[in-house]
Amino acid sequence: MALVHVVIALALGEFVFFLNAVGRARGLYKVPAPATTGHEMFERYFRVQMNTLEQLVVFVPAMLMFATYVSAYVAAALGVLFIIGRALYFRDYVRAPAKREVGFLLSVIPNSVLLIGGLAGALITLVRHG
Numbered sequence: 001m002a003l004v005h006v007v008i009a010l011a012l013g014e015f016v017f018f019l020n021a022v023g024r025a026r027g028l029y030k031v032p033a034p035a036t037t038g039h040e041m042f043e044r045y046f047r048v049q050m051n052t053l054e055q056l057v058v059f060v061p062a063m064l065m066f067a068t069y070v071s072a073y074v075a076a077a078l079g080v081l082f083i084i085g086r087a088l089y090f091r092d093y094v095r096a097p098a099k100r101e102v103g104f105l106l107s108v109i110p111n112s113v114l115l116i117g118g119l120a121g122a123l124i125t126l127v128r129h130g
Contacts, residue, residue: 001067001072003072003073003076004063004064004067004072004075004076004079006076007063007075007076007079007080007083008059008060008063008064008079010079010083011056011059011060011079011082011083011086012056012060014052014083014086014087015049015052015053015056018045018048018049018052018090019049021045021048021049021090022042022045022046022048022049025041025042025045025046026042028041028042029041029042041094044093044094044097045094047093047097048089048090048093048094051089051093052086052089052090055082055086055107055108055111058111058114058115059079059082059111059114061118062111062114062115062118063075063078063079063114063118064118065114065115065117065118065119065121065122066078066113066114066115066117066118066121068118068121068122069117069118069120069121069122069124069125070117070118070120070121075114078110078113078114079110079114081106081109081110082106082107082110082111084106085102085103085104085105085106085107085108085110086103086107087103088102088103088106089103089104089106089107090103091103
């Protein structure tokens with residue numbers, strides 16, 4: 001399980017990096033708080049941050065469930081794929097939002113597998129053990 005926790009910590013660290021990038025973009029593109037619009041480039045950074053937050057809400061508990069009921073090693077591998085996907089999503093969305101598909105898919109597919117596998121594992125355990 002320690003490996004799963006390391007991967008979750010890396011994903012959260014990546015999110016902190018995105019938070020800092022939004023802060024820098026806010027200053028660079030002169031978008032004063034609490035505004036979330038105002039310059040297209042700032043908005044790109046902000047959307048990456050928010051989309052990643054939306055994905056993390058699923059990722060963290062789904063990864064823990066999958067690791068508990070299915071396999072910690074497979075969960076960790078899917079988690080690494082998620083982190084790579086988020087990095088590609090960040091790079092591509094900031095450069096050209098229309099070209100974000102690969103990063104998005106490398107995030108949403110692992111998330112879906114983690115969630116479905118974790119739920120299936122929990123249900124199977126519930127049925128077997130009451």
